[in-house]
Amino acid sequence: xxxxxxxxxxxxxxxxxxxxxxxxxxxxxxxxxxxxxxxxxxxxxxxxxxxxxxxxxxxxxxxxxxxxxxxxxxxxxxxxxxxxxxxxxxxxxxxxxxxxxxxxxxxxxxxxxxxxxxxxxxxxxxxxxxxxxxxxxxxxxxxxxxxxxxxxxxxxxxxxxxxxxxxxxxxxxxxxxxxxxxxxxxxxxxxxxxxxx
Numbered sequence: 001x002x003x004x005x006x007x008x009x010x011x012x013x014x015x016x017x018x019x020x021x022x023x024x025x026x027x028x029x030x031x032x033x034x035x036x037x038x039x040x041x042x043x044x045x046x047x048x049x050x051x052x053x054x055x056x057x058x059x060x061x062x063x064x065x066x067x068x069x070x071x072x073x074x075x076x077x078x079x080x081x082x083x084x085x086x087x088x089x090x091x092x093x094x095x096x097x098x099x100x101x102x103x104x105x106x107x108x109x110x111x112x113x114x115x116x117x118x119x120x121x122x123x124x125x126x127x128x129x130x131x132x133x134x135x136x137x138x139x140x141x142x143x144x145x146x147x148x149x150x151x152x153x154x155x156x157x158x159x160x161x162x163x164x165x166x167x168x169x170x171x172x173x174x175x176x177x178x179x180x181x182x183x184x185x186x187x188x189x190x191x192x193x194x195x196x197x
Contacts, residue, residue, distance in 0.1 A: 038130050038144060046130075046144060046175050047094045049182035056088040062183050063087075076102060079120060079159055086118075090197065092185060097127045099148060099173070101185060105197050108156060117160040121197050123187065124152040125171050133174060142177035154187065154196060167196055 038046075053069045054062055066087045075081045082104060090103030101123045108119045125148035133143035148171040156165050167189050174186040187196040 036132065038132060038142075042142065043130055043144075046142075046177070046182040050092045050175065050185060051094050052092060054090050054092065054184070056090075056184065072104070075104065076120060079157070082118065082159065090185070098124065098151065099127055100124045101197070103197060108158065108196065117158045119159060120157040121154060122152070123150070123154045123169075125150045125173075128171075130175075142180070142182070144175040144177070144182075146173045146175055147171060148173055156196070167194070169196060 053064065053072065055064045055067045055072075057063050057066065067089055071081075072089050072091070075086065084106075086104065086106070088103070088105050088107075090101060093100040102121070104118070104120050106118045107116045127146060127148050129147040130144050133145045150169070150171050153166050154169045156167060157163075158165060168191055169187060170190045172187070172190075174188075175182050176184040176186060185197075188194060189196060
């Protein structure tokens, strides 16, 4: 057993330093000294994948065969065409560092209600910064947390209530990836992390 006085000598410190060095070298592949940041190429890929029209079933499963772009545009113009079978959909447009998102979601729970209301949502923001959502798993897990500055606040038109609401949203968007492809954008309220879209 080592005596405490041994650790204060030059030889003792050298032994401790060598042991720490061996542990660090042995774990060097798993230990990151700094979390990676998404490359410009990855951000361009995410924007390219997400730009356009998307239809979703269930939990973030994309299936554009369920609804045509033209029918979705008609529904946004005349929400009386939306019924209980209408799947969630969104239009995403990137122009420079601006993002515009318009869509329909079956499930929004207003703060004071214990039920969910379908809604049409709109958001326009300026993209500021992107980081990996799970930096310890990057780049294997490519989910991104993107900070945007709202140009127009998130606006929700609640179909059951026939009213517009503005949830507390600070511009943080989640770009979801699966199998190397970005397929969905999510937004949550600031304080309670309630799902908006």
